[in-house]
Amino acid sequence: LNSVSCICLSPVAKNLGFQQEPSKSTCYVKLRDIGRMKSFLTTEQMSMLVQAVIISSLDYCNALYYGCNKSIIAQLQTIQNRACRIIFGLNKRQCVDEKMKSLHWLKVQERIEFKLCLLVYKALNELAPSYISDIITFNHLSSRRTSSLHVPLTTQSHPRAFQTVAPGLWNQLPLNIKNCDEIVVFKRLLKTHLFRKSYNIT
Secondary structure: OOOOOOOOOOOOEEEOOEEEOOOOHHHHHHHHHHHOOHHHOOHHHHHHHHHHHHHHHHHOOHHHHOOOOHHHHHHHHHHHHHHHHHHHOOOOOOOOHHHHHHOOOOOHHHHHHHHHHHHHHHHHOOOOOHHHHOOOOEOOOOOOOOOOEOOOOOOOOOOOOHHHHHHHHHHOOOHHHHOOOOHHHHHHHHHHHHHHHHOOOO
């Protein structure tokens, strides 16, 4: 760098084409616009609109958020909570958990874990690209029946890398989920498992 050069900081971090925008303003503008339609739409229609516009945005490349700063997850959860309040016309002091359960929504953290576990399932069942399948391997003392995956040491890969965090999440799943033969059944059982985790259902 010479004496006249400078480094400009960007408010947006870019990861393989995905922009990690810390600002919540875009989602809040969309939610405000959706809220203005509430008197013209049923609750079911509001739910479908929020799913299409807001929840899909939260889910986009959300696996990249795993292990990031908890404040980022909290921001995303605030957006999801706000979306639920708009659907049902709740004020900001009312708890949204019961309403979110009625929508069958996973919370943000569990949505991220769902995405990662689904990618692992696809990798193990030849449904994913080779560049993903090739980095997922079974433990030497394991088998496909027990489905225990090798978790690399953090000295060998980044602690937030897919090949590090995804096998760890997979190994925590119950065997009846990991041993599913059909992806539809796997997704249903996985969502039920993570739904219970989201809302501390025993």
